Amino acid sequence: MDLNFSAEEIAFRHEVRAFIDASLPAATRAWLVAGKSPTKAMVVEWQKILNAKGWAVPEWPVQWGGPGWSAAQKYIFREELQMAPAPSPLGFNVNMCGPVIIAFGTEAQKQRFLPRMANLDDWWCQGFSEPGAGSDLAGLKCRAVRDGNEWVINGQKTWTTLAQHADWIFLLCRTNPEAKKQEGISFILCPMNLPGITVRPIITIEGGHEVNEVFFDDVRVPVENLVGEENKGWDCAKYLLGNERFGQARVGASRERIRRLKIIARESMDGGRPLIEDPDFRRQMTEIEVELKALEMTVMRVIAQDMKRADSKPNPATSVLKIKGTEIQQGVSEMLMKAAGPYAWVDGDPDEEGSNEWDLAPDWAFGLAGTYFNWRKQSIYGGSNEIQRNIMAKAFLGL
DSSP: OOSSOOHHHHHHHHHHHHHHHHHSOHHHHHHHHTTOOOOHHHHHHHHHHHHHHTOSOTTSOGGGTOOOOOHHHHHHHHHHHHHTTOOOOOHIIIIIIHHHHHHHOOHHHHHHHHHHHHTTSSOEEEEOOBTTBSSSGGGOOOEEEEETTEEEEEEEEOSOTTGGGOSEEEEEEESOTTSOTTSSEEEEEEETTSTTEEEEEEEOTTSOEEEEEEEEEEEEEEGGGEESSTTBHHHHHHHHHHHHHHHTTOHHHHHHHHHHHHHHHHHOEETTEEGGGOHHHHHHHHHHHHHHHHHHHHHHHHHHHHHHOSSOSOOTTHHHHHHHHHHHHHHHHHHHHHHHGGGGGOOSOTTSTTOGGGSSSOGGGTTHHHHHHHGGGGGTTTSOHHHHHHHHHHHHHOO
């Protein structure tokens, strides 16, 4: 049910849904419905389709390819993608680095990078976290030293998501080690094919290769790849993280997961009856659905606030969305694993010859345990939920 959307916005939702139904490749849809993460090829193909439609960069100004949507339309678009389900435009390009270049970059940087970001001709990754500098990001040590017309970068980044696919990385480097922690940091763009860059995979608990370590050993980058002012990169970082946290509410994704949960609960038997009939299970599922509806209403309030704001600074209320959004996603993943029982541990490719564990497993069983373990990270990345509570205390209570 839509929350206070106008007739025009409801019509827009139908337009988006119809476009996704007609344009999303069938193989990609089936892959995602089965609970799998999209491949790089699937993400690239779908983003190019969206870009041809003019929908790949909904947050960007019209000048740089944005569709000129209202905040409500942007929300509807994200929700419909998540519920389809369809791949979202690559966040590193569209929601992170692109907006930073638009807000802080030079005209030459905008002309060079933004069209390729929108069409996913270049795949970007994020070089923020380091060993010992994750939630306390300002404690980073990766150095960039000016040498003539180049920056010389040395150091390490970790938990770098999808760096194995990336053509470019945007990273925070310490350019003035004598300054206070938040000062003396710069935002630099770096090609991933330069000499001195090493990408080393980190295999996560469920066996996936999603994150990496990235090492920089005397990597030379042109000075014009600095975004914004030297030693003012913390301003770029705060701007980027505010945009990232808004998207972590993921109301549509949670709604799609609850739909999947109900299917599983109807097919799973517990004590001779479908799990969906168990009162305790129904209570837990109802509690999550109520929390999700409350989150959706909060998202709508934040959207309404943003439509009235004169500045473009990130709304501190996005911390609320990040906390509750990730908690709901983790709660749903836990219920999915419990509902699936031993089938939650089924992994691999159901079409692979000799994949015997799939012979008796239902279609909905793929990778549920892996998702549960992987999603423990959601309350940590993008600024841990504990950090978000500190931001809220400062913004709303003056503490």
